[in-house]
Amino acid sequence: FLARIGNYMRVENPEELARFIARNSDIAELLEQAARHTANHPRFSSGDISVFSEPSDSDYCVYVNADLAVDRYEDAYAIENQVFSEVLEPHFDKLNFRIILSFDTESDD
Numbered sequence: 001f002l003a004r005i006g007n008y009m010r011v012e013n014p015e016e017l018a019r020f021i022a023r024n025s026d027i028a029e030l031l032e033q034a035a036r037h038t039a040n041h042p043r044f045s046s047g048d049i050s051v052f053s054e055p056s057d058s059d060y061c062v063y064v065n066a067d068l069a070v071d072r073y074e075d076a077y078a079i080e081n082q083v084f085s086e087v088l089e090p091h092f093d094k095l096n097f098r099i100i101l102s103f104d105t106e107s108d109d
Contacts, residue, residue: 001021001029001031001032002014002017002018002021004032005017005031005035005049008032008035008038008039008040008047009035009039009047009048009049009064010046010047010048010049011048011049011050012048012051013050013051016051016060017049017051017062019051019060020051020060023060024098026094027091027094027095027098027099030087030088030094030095030099031062031064031099034064034087034099034101035047035049035064037083037086037087038064038083038101038103041066041068041079041083043068043069043075043079044066044067044068044069045067045068045069046067047064047065047066048065049062049063050062050063050065051063052100061097061098061099061100062099063100063101063102064099064101064102065102065103065104066080066101066104067103067104067105067106068103068104068106069106070105070106070107071105071107072105073104073105076103076104076105077103079103080102080103083101083103084101088101
């Protein structure tokens with residue numbers, strides 16, 4: 001899964017992502033689908049996958065971070081909601097916030 005996810009976006013911390021996938025094999029396919037769906041969006045310009053956890057927390061979550069070729073945050077938020085609704089929401093009972101979408105504009109504003 002790690003190599004397949006890397007086909008869509010840069011992986012910031014591959015060792016941690018491999019560990020996340022090993023611990024969370026039940027949602028590895030959903031993570032790949034979220035990365036693919038995001039990267040294939042016509043407004044996608046760049047993105048990365050990163051693993052995050054609080055230092056005292058044993059649970060990890062993965063951020064799907066994307067910069068979009070839009071000028072307004074509202075447009076980025078609408079695309080984020082679209083990806084969430086189409087890919088993650090139908091399986092949200094399994095996710096429990098282990099996959100988090102974070103979309104932004106390319107604009108410096």
